[in-house]
Amino acid sequence: MIHTPAARQGPIETDAVIVGAGPVGLFQVFQLGLLEINAHVIDSLPHPGGQCAELYPDKPIYDIPALPLCTGRELTDRLLKQIEPFGATFHLGQEVTEVRKLEDGRFHVMTSSGLRFLTRTIFIAAGVGAFQPKQLRIEGLDKFLGRQFFYSADSAGDVTGKHIVIYGGGDAALECAINLLGASNTTVDAHAGKPASVVLIHRRDVFQAEPALVATLKALCDARAMQFTVGQITGYEESGGILTGVEVTVPDGTLRRVPLDMLLVFLGLSPKLGPIADWGLALERKQLTVDTETFSTSMPGIFAVGDINTYPGKKKLILCGFHECVLAAFGAAPLVFPDKKIQLQYTTTSPRLHKLLLESVHLHNQ
Amino acid sequence: MIHTPAARQGPIETDAVIVGAGPVGLFQVFQLGLLEINAHVIDSLPHPGGQCAELYPDKPIYDIPALPLCTGRELTDRLLKQIEPFGATFHLGQEVTEVRKLEDGRFHVMTSSGLRFLTRTIFIAAGVGAFQPKQLRIEGLDKFLGRQFFYSADSAGDVTGKHIVIYGGGDAALECAINLLGASNTTVDAHAGKPASVVLIHRRDVFQAEPALVATLKALCDARAMQFTVGQITGYEESGGILTGVEVTVPDGTLRRVPLDMLLVFLGLSPKLGPIADWGLALERKQLTVDTETFSTSMPGIFAVGDINTYPGKKKLILCGFHECVLAAFGAAPLVFPDKKIQLQYTTTSPRLHKLLLESVHLHNQ
Numbered sequence: 001m002i003h004t005p006a007a008r009q010g011p012i013e014t015d016a017v018i019v020g021a022g023p024v025g026l027f028q029v030f031q032l033g034l035l036e037i038n039a040h041v042i043d044s045l046p047h048p049g050g051q052c053a054e055l056y057p058d059k060p061i062y063d064i065p066a067l068p069l070c071t072g073r074e075l076t077d078r079l080l081k082q083i084e085p086f087g088a089t090f091h092l093g094q095e096v097t098e099v100r101k102l103e104d105g106r107f108h109v110m111t112s113s114g115l116r117f118l119t120r121t122i123f124i125a126a127g128v129g130a131f132q133p134k135q136l137r138i139e140g141l142d143k144f145l146g147r148q149f150f151y152s153a154d155s156a157g158d159v160t161g162k163h164i165v166i167y168g169g170g171d172a173a174l175e176c177a178i179n180l181l182g183a184s185n186t187t188v189d190a191h192a193g194k195p196a197s198v199v200l201i202h203r204r205d206v207f208q209a210e211p212a213l214v215a216t217l218k219a220l221c222d223a224r225a226m227q228f229t230v231g232q233i234t235g236y237e238e239s240g241g242i243l244t245g246v247e248v249t250v251p252d253g254t255l256r257r258v259p260l261d262m263l264l265v266f267l268g269l270s271p272k273l274g275p276i277a278d279w280g281l282a283l284e285r286k287q288l289t290v291d292t293e294t295f296s297t298s299m300p301g302i303f304a305v306g307d308i309n310t311y312p313g314k315k316k317l318i319l320c321g322f323h324e325c326v327l328a329a330f331g332a333a334p335l336v337f338p339d340k341k342i343q344l345q346y347t348t349t350s351p352r353l354h355k356l357l358l359e360s361v362h363l364h365n366q
Numbered sequence: 367m368i369h370t371p372a373a374r375q376g377p378i379e380t381d382a383v384i385v386g387a388g389p390v391g392l393f394q395v396f397q398l399g400l401l402e403i404n405a406h407v408i409d410s411l412p413h414p415g416g417q418c419a420e421l422y423p424d425k426p427i428y429d430i431p432a433l434p435l436c437t438g439r440e441l442t443d444r445l446l447k448q449i450e451p452f453g454a455t456f457h458l459g460q461e462v463t464e465v466r467k468l469e470d471g472r473f474h475v476m477t478s479s480g481l482r483f484l485t486r487t488i489f490i491a492a493g494v495g496a497f498q499p500k501q502l503r504i505e506g507l508d509k510f511l512g513r514q515f516f517y518s519a520d521s522a523g524d525v526t527g528k529h530i531v532i533y534g535g536g537d538a539a540l541e542c543a544i545n546l547l548g549a550s551n552t553t554v555d556a557h558a559g560k561p562a563s564v565v566l567i568h569r570r571d572v573f574q575a576e577p578a579l580v581a582t583l584k585a586l587c588d589a590r591a592m593q594f595t596v597g598q599i600t601g602y603e604e605s606g607g608i609l610t611g612v613e614v615t616v617p618d619g620t621l622r623r624v625p626l627d628m629l630l631v632f633l634g635l636s637p638k639l640g641p642i643a644d645w646g647l648a649l650e651r652k653q654l655t656v657d658t659e660t661f662s663t664s665m666p667g668i669f670a671v672g673d674i675n676t677y678p679g680k681k682k683l684i685l686c687g688f689h690e691c692v693l694a695a696f697g698a699a700p701l702v703f704p705d706k707k708i709q710l711q712y713t714t715t716s717p718r719l720h721k722l723l724l725e726s727v728h729l730h731n732q
Contacts, residue, residue: 012566027431061714062713062719063713064431064432065389065396065431065685066441066444066446066448067435067448075432078433078434082428082432119619137520230635281588285685293679294679307386313657313697315696316710317710319692320693322431322685322688322689323688323690326681326685330681331679344682348426348427349420349425350430353428
């Protein structure tokens, strides 16, 4: 997989941008690849796989044809292997924020990280929408967002000498606490100094996290390297425009004050249609309406595949999304190659497809 | 897999008959099974897998989603495993010869073996049509068909003491010769006596057959248990209404007479739309037209999935057929369960589907 190069000036010119790196977005890479259309893939999550990888990585799926049983993680891995020959570029951890049609028929696409694209076609494979952190809704608290209050450890900056409160009970919350204390080999920033204190707050004393993380957390608490408090954050305290603490309601109903310099919140992710709703495409109950011949949306050049689209008979199944990718790819081909006659060829018999599929595989195997 | 029970009187009553046991027909079993609709599957070939198993069992397919590479044989095996929980009944080696709509809305279906069904729904997954033996076209020879001239060893009857000529150079021809001589462990009928002689005729001295079969054949010829002749059958001889021999044109252009009591011809299989063309369904260039909401043909209750159907945007890919199976199953459900509201459930989360998928698997594992 090729990731975004570090920094660049002008927009990236391409034939196709795929919005969403779930199973259907990944298979769209494959179907475009067979037609020799290279794609850039954008996803709000930091890894490919979408819902499958985020919500049920280890749960079995039984209805992918010819895979009697596979997990979300396995499905993602298999698709990544399948699309390897086509060398798509992935731009992860960012959302598409703007899509604008240009006079020459191309689209200008911008992401939340400031990346820009000029593309002939767009494939929306955004499933239930972009995954975003579930918010901690306490009136007035948002004014500290990005300064002392964060939904991601990466964006929090230097923690050296600070009193940190982490709120949540999943993998992300526990990983953050463990990383901040330098108790893991996978510390995000090995150069950062240690915080003055770390307090983890979670509404229950049961964690929805990997057993290894829970064991490490317990060991850290036992060694008094950090503290754990059961309770819900129900308020905050400030002084002179600075967040100074949170108010925690503990299980017996009493309130407790926990002082802090920085609040890191990990309440899980929930999907949101997000900016796609504002692109001016025809919607029906928050789904993009498409025609079943090409899976084009109401705007020529923008296609929608997978759970985000709707049409008569639509069933929200991954395997249906796969079919939609085929017809969308053929729908897009005349826009990318206006002068070429595009014909269906079979991977079993076509020398052209063998060359595409196998020469690159050989490259990858080197 | 459950096969046709030996003999039965009345028609088999069922909710669904699937015509075609190729990959799409097999996946139709799965999608109907999830909706608790049991199916009977009919195919002209003696084994499931259709074109995949017949034409390219060992060739790689690269475009089945999440299966970066698999052969036709492997695809078939995987699908058979996946549909195991649903215990479909297979009726192989026979074609559907007649479909008639009854007054109560059901269909009467009859096969070339005389099996009869009363069914609420029919799913045509017949691909490029029913595979039928390629014919040996020699004027006048057909009058011996079914008496001394056969396209299948099974239908030939007793060979004891007879002079047999086998024509062809593929697996089927070689297997037939080897079986007739009792040189294989998989003799079709162990009780049958041996023929007086066996002559294999093939247009070349190279066989398109498994190396093990070719080796056995050579050993049998070396041991003079049988003979092999290179040439093409170009005529025949008869006496008193009895076929007495064939005329073979050998490579140098001369004619040779080979006497016989029975002629068995194996020139391979070719697909034919066959009787489906006469069922009164709307066709477009020999394809059944369907609506893309339910994949219903022009006759309510008859659905068409896979390569045999056509609609705007249609691509003849196995993976598209899989999608069509889903919508066809949901299209059929109201006909089978007129009083039930059918909702899509997910195999990952539905306890009902887990029960269906897993309890039967346990049964099979016993």
